[in-house]
Amino acid sequence: MRAASSERDTRLVWRIAALLIDYPTEAVLSMLPDLRAAAASVPSPALVSFIDHALALPGGTLAQHYVETFDLRRRNCLHLSYYAYGDTRKRGMALLRFKHAYRAAGVELGEHELPDHLSVVLEFAATTDPDAGRRLLVEHRPVLELIRLSLEDSGSPYLPVLDAVCGTLPALNAADRRKVAALAAEGPPEEDVGLEPFAMDPSLHAGSGGRR
Numbered sequence: 001m002r003a004a005s006s007e008r009d010t011r012l013v014w015r016i017a018a019l020l021i022d023y024p025t026e027a028v029l030s031m032l033p034d035l036r037a038a039a040a041s042v043p044s045p046a047l048v049s050f051i052d053h054a055l056a057l058p059g060g061t062l063a064q065h066y067v068e069t070f071d072l073r074r075r076n077c078l079h080l081s082y083y084a085y086g087d088t089r090k091r092g093m094a095l096l097r098f099k100h101a102y103r104a105a106g107v108e109l110g111e112h113e114l115p116d117h118l119s120v121v122l123e124f125a126a127t128t129d130p131d132a133g134r135r136l137l138v139e140h141r142p143v144l145e146l147i148r149l150s151l152e153d154s155g156s157p158y159l160p161v162l163d164a165v166c167g168t169l170p171a172l173n174a175a176d177r178r179k180v181a182a183l184a185a186e187g188p189p190e191e192d193v194g195l196e197p198f199a200m201d202p203s204l205h206a207g208s209g210g211r212r
Contacts, residue, residue: 009041010130010168011125011126011127012126013164013168014122014123014130014165015123015127016039017122017161018118019035019119020047020050020051020054021118021119021158022117024054024063032055035047036051036055044163044164046167050157050160050161053157065157069156069158073150073154074187076151076156077147078118079114079116080117080118080121080143080144081094081095081098082116083188084188087188097136098116101124101129102124104129104132105124105132118165121136124136125137137165137168137169138169141170144166145166145172145176146180146183147162148162149180149184
């Protein structure tokens with residue numbers, strides 16, 4: 001695929017992907033024709049491919065597939081710090097990095113949202129602070145690649161959305177590839193703790209099923 005060719009294209013890819021990679025509410029589904037028109041204006045055809053697929057599905061099918069893909073498979077988890085830290089205390093500190101980046105830009109999240117969900121990061125990058133958002137995405141480039149590879153292995157129709165996002169970021173370097181291999185081999189650590197203190201207050205997004 002061709003990477004986005006301008007800052008405007010990049011931010012548009014992030015904005016559309018933020019909606020598509022979140023839980024497909026009725027509001028988002030009603031926006032699909034408009035999102036397709038917007039996606040057709042960027043160089044990469046990946047987002048159009050996914051939207052065409054979504055538009056062709058019977059009602060409720062996309063939501064069911066979303067839950068099966070992202071909520072029931074740990075390898076496809078869209079919370080970016082989960083892969084390195086799992087549900088451990090160290091993950092709480094990682095979440096603070098996202099929280100501080102948002103607060104520095106004047107953004108507060110809803111109380112039920114964790115700040116590392118890919119949809120939240122993409123919307124922040126697209127609409128608020130593209131430089132800070134890009135840094136968060138680049139920092140978690142190995143995680144994005146791991147999700148992308150998992151979707152590719154399972155033949156998921158969500159693969160083009162990750163392809164489009166990764167196409168806006170630098171190519172993987174050798175260190176990134178080693179990190180992908182390590183994350184894939186080790187999996188997230190386990191240590192159940194409450195992460196509620198690291199979710200933030202009133203709202204960049206209204207909460208949705210994808211970030212329950």
